[in-house]
Amino acid sequence: MKRIAILGSTGSVGTQTLDVIAHHPERFTVEGIAGGTNLPLLIEQAKRFKPRKVSVSTKALADELRLHISEAEVLYGEAGLTEIAAGTDADFVVTAVVGSQGLRPTLAAIDAGKQIGLANKETLVSAGHIVTDLARKRGVKLLPIDSEHSAIFQCLNGESHERIRKITLTASGGSFRDRTRDELQHVTVQDALKHPNWSMGAKITIDSASMVNKGLEVIEAHWLFGLPYDRIDVLIHPESIVHSFVEFTDHSIIAQMGNPDMRVPIQYALTYPDRLETPSKPLDLTETGKLVFRKMDFERFPCLRMAYDSGRAGGTMPTVYNAANEVAVSRFLNGDIGFLQIEHVIEQVLSQHAAVAAPDLESIMAADQWARTAASRM
Ligand SMILES: NC(=O)C1=CN([C@@H]2O[C@H](COP(=O)(O)OP(=O)(O)OC[C@H]3O[C@@H](n4cnc5c(N)ncnc54)[C@H](OP(=O)(O)O)[C@@H]3O)[C@@H](O)[C@H]2O)C=CC1
Numbered sequence: 001m002k003r004i005a006i007l008g009s010t011g012s013v014g015t016q017t018l019d020v021i022a023h024h025p026e027r028f029t030v031e032g033i034a035g036g037t038n039l040p041l042l043i044e045q046a047k048r049f050k051p052r053k054v055s056v057s058t059k060a061l062a063d064e065l066r067l068h069i070s071e072a073e074v075l076y077g078e079a080g081l082t083e084i085a086a087g088t089d090a091d092f093v094v095t096a097v098v099g100s101q102g103l104r105p106t107l108a109a110i111d112a113g114k115q116i117g118l119a120n121k122e123t124l125v126s127a128g129h130i131v132t133d134l135a136r137k138r139g140v141k142l143l144p145i146d147s148e149h150s151a152i153f154q155c156l157n158g159e160s161h162e163r164i165r166k167i168t169l170t171a172s173g174g175s176f177r178d179r180t181r182d183e184l185q186h187v188t189v190q191d192a193l194k195h196p197n198w199s200m201g202a203k204i205t206i207d208s209a210s211m212v213n214k215g216l217e218v219i220e221a222h223w224l225f226g227l228p229y230d231r232i233d234v235l236i237h238p239e240s241i242v243h244s245f246v247e248f249t250d251h252s253i254i255a256q257m258g259n260p261d262m263r264v265p266i267q268y269a270l271t272y273p274d275r276l277e278t279p280s281k282p283l284d285l286t287e288t289g290k291l292v293f294r295k296m297d298f299e300r301f302p303c304l305r306m307a308y309d310s311g312r313a314g315g316t317m318p319t320v321y322n323a324a325n326e327v328a329v330s331r332f333l334n335g336d337i338g339f340l341q342i343e344h345v346i347e348q349v350l351s352q353h354a355a356v357a358a359p360d361l362e363s364i365m366a367a368d369q370w371a372r373t374a375a376s377r378m
């Protein structure tokens, strides 16, 4: 039995993780779940999966939750999230909260020696060296849940890292992939939230449309696979069938394919190195017919160029890229700024930042906070 704790159990990745667990009750128990504000769903999950600890974002919500569930200890806030990450009997923690608020709880889980199923990419972008160093020291595996990174991880199974020529992350192009920059002037939040292939939380769906998601994924890949940025490529693949691929020194390419369904990478992280049945639809390539791949256009998607630049600059630059984007996306979702202003905010905040090299956690937190304040004023 693998004992699981989930940070962000009420979200898109969180609910799909519980779906995977529900299909294999003989394999998994749920020790702890943490959600934000979706109380009805958290109550339903607590009753069904019977974790010993449950956490919500505020004290008021925790008080209300206690009226509905008596079997579990109810916690709240950052302390509650950290307790679900590090203070349960779980041996495996799925990090599926959104944003760099996942950083401290993830570090706590690693410090406590829990294996990590990593969905929360912002954590690795914000503090990649700190997270990977601690994982190395504690002997903790960071098992990728992000579909592209799971794909690369599967392609690399048994291969020597010295034989990798480059890896290529595929990008669907997001909700506006066929629109020109001029046409982006007046797009709405509703338009932006219509991802062509994946059903995901609001923040990552906007990130897909701006290509920030792929930027975050490039930096995530740098830390997960220890590759320099000039050996991490991105291309547009509108079908999201090839989830990513590796080219080796002999020019062989190994790709991982499947219908777009997050339950596959989630389950692989949970069962690695084993594989189990899933309820996902099998891929029939004769039905797919044609797969399209296009070169990335960095003029059309400047947020990807800024991610490469931030990653290469290192230090606190990726922290600031991520935090500025988090604020810009939240402002876009609230109707405060237009879609194209997301990239403007990121660019301006990056240009004003005096980077700190080899930052410790305190400097990372300070840079994150500085970027949030700057981005909210722009
Ligand atoms: N969705 C996907 O297919 C993929 C997602 N990812 C990554 O996974 C992460 C999660 O994405 P996704 O599932 O789409 O996001 P969602 O917005 O769907 O879910 C976010 C989760 O975080 C919870 N949460 C938010 N704030 C807090 C808080 N302060 N304390 C505790 N919990 C909190 C939410 O709770 P509540 O809803 O109750 O408020 C919810 O459970 C992101 O980093 C994303 O980039 C990566 C690859 C694919």
Ligand SMILES: CC(=O)[C@@H](O)[C@H](O)COP(=O)(O)O
Binding pocket: 146, 147, 148, 170, 171, 172, 173, 174, 198, 204, 207, 208, 209, 213, 214, 262
């Ligand atoms: C499912 C997943 O891993 C997402 O990160 C997905 O990749 C988003 O799609 P695009 O960023 O390619 O549009």
Ligand SMILES: [Mn+2]
Binding pocket: 146, 147, 148, 217
């Ligand atoms: Mn992805």
